[in-house]
Amino acid sequence: MIPVRLLMIAATVAMASSVNVLADSISDNPFYTASALPFQAPPFDKIKDADYQPAIDEAIRLHNLEVQQIAGNPDAPTFENTYVALEKSGQMLNRVLQVFNAVAGANTDPVLQQLQEDIAPKLAAHNDAIYLNSTLFQRVAAVHKQLGTMKLDAESKRLVTVVYRTFVLAGAKLSDAEKTKLKALNEAESTLSSQFGNRLRDATKKAALVVDSREKLAGLSDAEITAAARAAKDRGLPEGKFVLTLQNTTQQPLLRDLTDRSTREALFKASWNRTEMGDGNDTRKLIVRIAAIRAQQAKLLGFPNYAAWKLNDQMAKTPAAAIGFMQKLVPAATARAQREAKDIQAKIDQDQAALNQPSFKLQPWDWEMYAEQVKKERYDVDENQIRPYFEINNVLQNGVFYAANQLYGLTFKERHDLPVYQEDVRVFDVFDQDGQQIALFYCDYFKRDNKNGGAWMDNFVGQSTLLGTKPVIYNVTNFTKPAAGQPALLSFDDVITMFHEFGHGLHGIFANEKYPTLSGTSTARDFVEFPSQFNEHWATEPAVFAHYAKHHQSGAAMPDALVGKMKNAGKFNKGYSMTELSAAALLDLDWHSISASAPLQDADRFEVAALKKDKIYLAEVPSRYRSSYFLHIWGNGYAAGYYAYPWTQMLADDAYDWFQTHGGLTSANGDRFRALILSRGNTEELAQMYKTWRGSDPKIAPMLENRGLK
Ligand SMILES: [Zn+2]
Numbered sequence: 001m002i003p004v005r006l007l008m009i010a011a012t013v014a015m016a017s018s019v020n021v022l023a024d025s026i027s028d029n030p031f032y033t034a035s036a037l038p039f040q041a042p043p044f045d046k047i048k049d050a051d052y053q054p055a056i057d058e059a060i061r062l063h064n065l066e067v068q069q070i071a072g073n074p075d076a077p078t079f080e081n082t083y084v085a086l087e088k089s090g091q092m093l094n095r096v097l098q099v100f101n102a103v104a105g106a107n108t109d110p111v112l113q114q115l116q117e118d119i120a121p122k123l124a125a126h127n128d129a130i131y132l133n134s135t136l137f138q139r140v141a142a143v144h145k146q147l148g149t150m151k152l153d154a155e156s157k158r159l160v161t162v163v164y165r166t167f168v169l170a171g172a173k174l175s176d177a178e179k180t181k182l183k184a185l186n187e188a189e190s191t192l193s194s195q196f197g198n199r200l201r202d203a204t205k206k207a208a209l210v211v212d213s214r215e216k217l218a219g220l221s222d223a224e225i226t227a228a229a230r231a232a233k234d235r236g237l238p239e240g241k242f243v244l245t246l247q248n249t250t251q252q253p254l255l256r257d258l259t260d261r262s263t264r265e266a267l268f269k270a271s272w273n274r275t276e277m278g279d280g281n282d283t284r285k286l287i288v289r290i291a292a293i294r295a296q297q298a299k300l301l302g303f304p305n306y307a308a309w310k311l312n313d314q315m316a317k318t319p320a321a322a323i324g325f326m327q328k329l330v331p332a333a334t335a336r337a338q339r340e341a342k343d344i345q346a347k348i349d350q351d352q353a354a355l356n357q358p359s360f361k362l363q364p365w366d367w368e369m370y371a372e373q374v375k376k377e378r379y380d381v382d383e384n385q386i387r388p389y390f391e392i393n394n395v396l397q398n399g400v401f402y403a404a405n406q407l408y409g410l411t412f413k414e415r416h417d418l419p420v421y422q423e424d425v426r427v428f429d430v431f432d433q434d435g436q437q438i439a440l441f442y443c444d445y446f447k448r449d450n451k452n453g454g455a456w457m458d459n460f461v462g463q464s465t466l467l468g469t470k471p472v473i474y475n476v477t478n479f480t481k482p483a484a485g486q487p488a489l490l491s492f493d494d495v496i497t498m499f500h501e502f503g504h505g506l507h508g509i510f511a512n513e514k515y516p517t518l519s520g521t522s523t524a525r526d527f528v529e530f531p532s533q534f535n536e537h538w539a540t541e542p543a544v545f546a547h548y549a550k551h552h553q554s555g556a557a558m559p560d561a562l563v564g565k566m567k568n569a570g571k572f573n574k575g576y577s578m579t580e581l582s583a584a585a586l587l588d589l590d591w592h593s594i595s596a597s598a599p600l601q602d603a604d605r606f607e608v609a610a611l612k613k614d615k616i617y618l619a620e621v622p623s624r625y626r627s628s629y630f631l632h633i634w635g636n637g638y639a640a641g642y643y644a645y646p647w648t649q650m651l652a653d654d655a656y657d658w659f660q661t662h663g664g665l666t667s668a669n670g671d672r673f674r675a676l677i678l679s680r681g682n683t684e685e686l687a688q689m690y691k692t693w694r695g696s697d698p699k700i701a702p703m704l705e706n707r708g709l710k
Pocket of ligand 1: 500504529532
């Protein structure tokens with residue numbers, strides 16, 4: 001994944017005149033001027049926790065001054081004095097936030113956590129101060145009006161289109177009275193949204209399942225049982241009790257191993273009903289109000305519903321396009337899920353018969369456990385057999401870097417002279433085909449207690465020829481760190497994650513834009529996961545796989561039989577996972593297709609009706625998130641955007657299909673992909689960018705084939 005950025009306008013050079021009024025301490029701040037290190041790499045050896053807050057405050061102040069100067073310019077508005085000036089503004093703010101976000105995500109501490117909470121409202125207000133500034137917008141609009149007759153290069157025209165649209169979508173065209181109304185709706189939404197987050201957190205904690213006896217935990221490992229006993233003790237429960245805590249999704253990982261069916265049912269129901277207990281943590285009334293407020297916001301901005309508003313600047317452009325895509329996916333996913341359900345039911349019948357017990361009908365709480373058994377029977381893959389072939393350095397150098405070399409001619413050289421924020425972080429120089437260095441690449445692969453979960457990519461320094469900056473990219477993941485002196489042996493999922501995040505990295509490394517707003521990964525959400533998911537394909541490309549999947553001690557290639565099993569096992573249970581994901585994506589689009597005139601909904605009835613209408617209501621395969629605990633859409637900024645996950649899978653698989661039919665892993669194919677996609681950032685309409693490269697619109701067939709849904 002890549003983080004969602006709050007500020008869309010990139011910012012700029014501190015003005016000389018403001019230097020006089022600064023206290024000494026600020027001019028000594030490591031963020032005050034651009035770093036003198038190569039590629040303006042962050043001077044981590046000089047940055048202290050105490051530097052962030054004053055740097056952010058000062059950077060916001062400077063950015064405001066710059067924006068005021070642009071808005072108040074007595075000269076007639078021009079592309080240069082408005083759009084280019086905005087692109088140059090806020091550089092100190094970008095500098096400090098890029099480093100702050102990186103460290104707060106990957107190496108946090110209580111000071112940074114507190115600061116994160118403190119600056120969120122400041123940045124939101126700062127954003128409003130720019131996008132709802134009517135004097136500034138008049139200039140932005142005046143230049144935009146002349147777009148058809150201006151002599152500008154294509155990228156500059158695109159900048160005008162994108163920046164103008166961002167202002168309009170944020171409400172810049174509204175009257176003062178409407179702006180006041182919008183701000184009130186924004187505020188109400190954000191209050192309800194944070195209440196939702198708080199209730200969900202408390203509800204999830206409270207809904208943890210209390211189990212009375214060790215027998216009921218049969219199937220769990222000793223370590224899991226010990227953890228459950230400790231969780232009970234932490235909650236002040238007496239000896240002999242156990243607590244199974246909940247994860248955020250509907251399905252719970254422990255359901256795979258719990259052999260006692262009544263415990264499985266209780267754990268599943270605890271998850272499913274966590275926010276629907278009718279107590280103070282019930283979220284149903286909140287979400288229907290958030291949905292209604294969003295419909296009002298959309299109406300104010302002239303859209304029929306929230307999804308239409310939010311998709312306006314995405315690749316899909318309209319809810320109809322996103323829903324149309326999902327409708328092509330649903331029949332294949334559900335048909336496959338139903339076949340899997342049959343296999344699982346057969347396994348249940350067989351097991352029960354062997355035990356001389358009556359059989360039972362498959363329920364959601366049975367799925368994970370029996371699916372795992374069917375998988376073991378059919379594919380017989382043991383993780384411990386696989387890991388020795390995926391030693392981390394081998395995967396990085398001979399897999400990830402090798403694929404980038406074969407396709408794009410890149411070479412990499414590790415360096416040890418640049419400061420890092422934590423000793424596990426590594427830094428590489430990235431060289432282009434002609435030997436010129438084009439980027440710095442940092443990687444931070446091992447799990448730590450003070451690192452967020454998951455994996456992500458971002459820039460320490462964004463690329464822009466206007467600002468003279470080159471890409472400084474980082475990848476963060478959570479692989480298990482080996483004991484001192486032991487090799488780090490990855491799972492195949494880890495390998496895929498490494499290729500995925502490096503795919504984002506390539507989108508950043510090849511960025512070749514003039515304007516920071518259009519550079520690298522600053523594209524739409526339903527496009528940005530395309531280069532990363534596309535890059536995953538090279539992990540299993542035979543020529544690449546054979547180059548890195550070698551035993552870390554003997555150097556022997558992975559035996560063919562094991563490779564075959566591993567690949568087949570990877571296609572298992574795809575019907576279930578695509579169905580639960582699609583149900584969530586459709587629920588999201590349905591909630592955000594409500595019109596402003598609709599009455600307040602009943603959350604449960606709405607959900608069931610929506611899933612039935614979408615033909616994805618399967619009793620055994622519930623949505624990955626129930627509406628009442630769907631954090632992505634009510635609390636995390638993914639509203640009307642969850643479809644982007646399968647959408648970008650479609651792009652990635654369709655793109656790989658193009659490579660396959662044009663000779664596969666060749667530098668000619670790589671160069672072309674780089675020239676038309678990876679180096680283009682957001683410099684043209686994304687659907688058109690894709691079409692120019694592919695020769696047609698994306699097709700869903702390769703995705704269905706590749707995900708085992710054909
Ligand atoms: Zn990603």
